[in-house]
Amino acid sequence: MSNLIKGETGEWEIVIGMEVHAQVISESKLFSGAATAFGAEPNSQVSLVDAAMPGMLPVINEAAVRQAVKTGLGLQAKINLRSIFDRKNYFYPDLPAGYQISQYQHPIVGTGSLTIELADGSSREIGITRLHLEQDAGKSLHDQSPSSTYIDLNRAGVALMEIVSEPDLRSSEEAGAYLAKMRSILRYLGTCDGNMEEGSMRADVNVSVRKPGGPLGTRCEIKNVNSVRFVKQAIEYEARRQIELIEGGGKVDQETRLFDTGRGVTRSMRSKEEAHDYRYFPDPDLVPLVLAPEFVERLKEELPELPDTKKQRFVRELGLSPYDAEVLVAEKESADFFEAVAKGRDAKTAANWVTGEYFAALNRAGATIAEFPVSAEKLGELIDLVADGTLSNRLAKDVFEGMAETGKSAAEIVAERGLKQVSDTGAIEAAIDKVIAANADKVAEYRAGKDKLYGFFVGQVMKAMGGKANPQALNDLLKRKLSA
Amino acid sequence: MSLDKATVARIARLARLEVPDDQLETVAGELGHILAFVEQLNEVNTQGVAPMTAVVEMGLRLRADKVTEGGDPEKVLANAPERAGDYFVVPKVVE
Numbered sequence: 001m002s003n004l005i006k007g008e009t010g011e012w013e014i015v016i017g018m019e020v021h022a023q024v025i026s027e028s029k030l031f032s033g034a035a036t037a038f039g040a041e042p043n044s045q046v047s048l049v050d051a052a053m054p055g056m057l058p059v060i061n062e063a064a065v066r067q068a069v070k071t072g073l074g075l076q077a078k079i080n081l082r083s084i085f086d087r088k089n090y091f092y093p094d095l096p097a098g099y100q101i102s103q104y105q106h107p108i109v110g111t112g113s114l115t116i117e118l119a120d121g122s123s124r125e126i127g128i129t130r131l132h133l134e135q136d137a138g139k140s141l142h143d144q145s146p147s148s149t150y151i152d153l154n155r156a157g158v159a160l161m162e163i164v165s166e167p168d169l170r171s172s173e174e175a176g177a178y179l180a181k182m183r184s185i186l187r188y189l190g191t192c193d194g195n196m197e198e199g200s201m202r203a204d205v206n207v208s209v210r211k212p213g214g215p216l217g218t219r220c221e222i223k224n225v226n227s228v229r230f231v232k233q234a235i236e237y238e239a240r241r242q243i244e245l246i247e248g249g250g251k252v253d254q255e256t257r258l259f260d261t262g263r264g265v266t267r268s269m270r271s272k273e274e275a276h277d278y279r280y281f282p283d284p285d286l287v288p289l290v291l292a293p294e295f296v297e298r299l300k301e302e303l304p305e306l307p308d309t310k311k312q313r314f315v316r317e318l319g320l321s322p323y324d325a326e327v328l329v330a331e332k333e334s335a336d337f338f339e340a341v342a343k344g345r346d347a348k349t350a351a352n353w354v355t356g357e358y359f360a361a362l363n364r365a366g367a368t369i370a371e372f373p374v375s376a377e378k379l380g381e382l383i384d385l386v387a388d389g390t391l392s393n394r395l396a397k398d399v400f401e402g403m404a405e406t407g408k409s410a411a412e413i414v415a416e417r418g419l420k421q422v423s424d425t426g427a428i429e430a431a432i433d434k435v436i437a438a439n440a441d442k443v444a445e446y447r448a449g450k451d452k453l454y455g456f457f458v459g460q461v462m463k464a465m466g467g468k469a470n471p472q473a474l475n476d477l478l479k480r481k482l483s484a
Numbered sequence: 485m486s487l488d489k490a491t492v493a494r495i496a497r498l499a500r501l502e503v504p505d506d507q508l509e510t511v512a513g514e515l516g517h518i519l520a521f522v523e524q525l526n527e528v529n530t531q532g533v534a535p536m537t538a539v540v541e542m543g544l545r546l547r548a549d550k551v552t553e554g555g556d557p558e559k560v561l562a563n564a565p566e567r568a569g570d571y572f573v574v575p576k577v578v579e
Contacts, residue, residue: 042570047553063549151572172555282537290543334525
């Protein structure tokens with residue numbers, strides 16, 4: 001699959017690097033004891049440190065450090081046992097101190113990697129440059145008043161991880177896959193909830209174009225994109241814009257742009273000339289962060305099984321197809337659900353049910369796994385009823401619909417509706433005899449070689465028995481009777 | 485090291501300090517003196533010496549992840565020049 005884009009003057013290659021900002025899961029903020037919960041009343045989760053009152057000193061949150069190291073380990077990255085916090089200076093009303101505490105030259109996590117899977121079945125390793133800890137800013141509300149901006153500092157000081165990739169991505173598909181995979185890994189690790197709608201994860205996307213094999217072009221940074229779909233759209237638009245600009249005789253200016261989700265275009269933020277002069281320097285309030293090797297070792301031992309490893313296990317040990325395994329491991333909740341269903345049962349059957357009927361019903365209901373009435377245990381019981389011959393696959397699907405609607409168990413629905421599959425050969429034989437007697441002409445045609453009619457007989461017998469005939473028994477008996 | 489007026493104006497702007505044009509010359513001279521004083525450090529050979537980011541030989545003390553502060557918007561907003569409900573109100577800033 002070629003990633004090149006056709007322009008007027010030939011083909012172009014897109015070069016993309018991403019900065020993902022992920023809000024750390026922790027009770028309190030990075031440098032203060034104020035709460036981090038989403039959706040609280042304005043300025044109700046603000047300490048005097050967050051409000052940058054004079055004389056207040058930052059004290060680092062141990063949990064935030066642990067989460068950053070865990071994330072680094074999950075990205076197979078180098079953990080820096082000594083890292084330094086710097087001040088990044090700029091003025092904005094939602095940044096009370098006039099600087100953000102961040103990490104510049106000595107981040108807590110160094111180079112690592114992440115593997116993305118693409119639609120054509122191939123996979124690629126994308127380099128991670130670094131991960132550092134920093135404070136989030138407060139929130140500015142511009143739409144509450146025509147002449148003023150309202151400021152809520154609840155988010156100010158919440159711990160963020162900024163995860164920077166190498167410019168290794170070559171298409172919008174790859175960038176989308178990278179963001180989705182990053183989200184999946186963070187959620188498996190429990191270090192970020194990945195909730196992009198609430199802003200707990202957002203991406204800055206650096207895009208440039210070049211002639212294949214040529215020198216890198218000038219890049220533009222698209223700020224604060226908050227979904228996989230928007231990342232793809234923004235890249236598609238931005239690459240086209242740059243190509244048309246260059247081919248039209250112009251040149252790309254290095255600048256920060258915003259993605260307008262309504263119109264699907266990127267536009268310049270027209271930043272002031274000194275906007276990027278952050279004048280970083282080590283924060284004199286904070287001595288270096290020094291980690292003991294044992295601290296990192298312990299976290300390494302506690303690391304959960306991550307999606308790549310889980311996928312391999314599903315394929316190798318449970319015999320799932322790579323596709324099914326990929327679908328199941330994307331969300332930790334799905335993988336856990338599947339494993340609960342598959343426990344003590346045939347894994348492939350369990351995977352078919354989960355990725356088929358179950359996911360379809362979940363989508364239709366717009367529900368999460370936790371909300372949906374059919375638990376893993378209940379789905380497992382339904383599968384058992386198919387395995388022991390009580391239900392045919394077709395009946396089982398009806399029963400599943402009933403379970404999804406009522407929350408009842410498979411056994412309850414089978415009893416209520418009298419859906420039990422009939423395996424009694426006497427009853428099936430009687431039904432077959434009736435169908436044969438009523439369709440003497442078709443029987444003659446079938447016996448004369450019109451094989452296609454077989455399905456007709458199966459349908460008639462099933463219909464006569466309300467769909468409850470055991471399909472295997474029906475087949476055996478019907479074949480015998482028709483060839484007699 | 486001497487500073488020109490344009491550099492002084494830029495530094496002032498970054499620090500959001502108002503320096504009137506007729507004082508740029510004076511400030512440039514004063515800042516230049518400070519820089520010259522600090523520049524004496526360049527005489528020391530620091531080859532192979534790791535940069536020092538703190539004067540004490542110790543690592544950061546880590547705090548337990550507990551909610552111990554907040555819950556008092558009145559205290560936070562006490563010095564706000566203007567407020568609406570529990571929000572700070574500032575002149576409109578839109579990019």
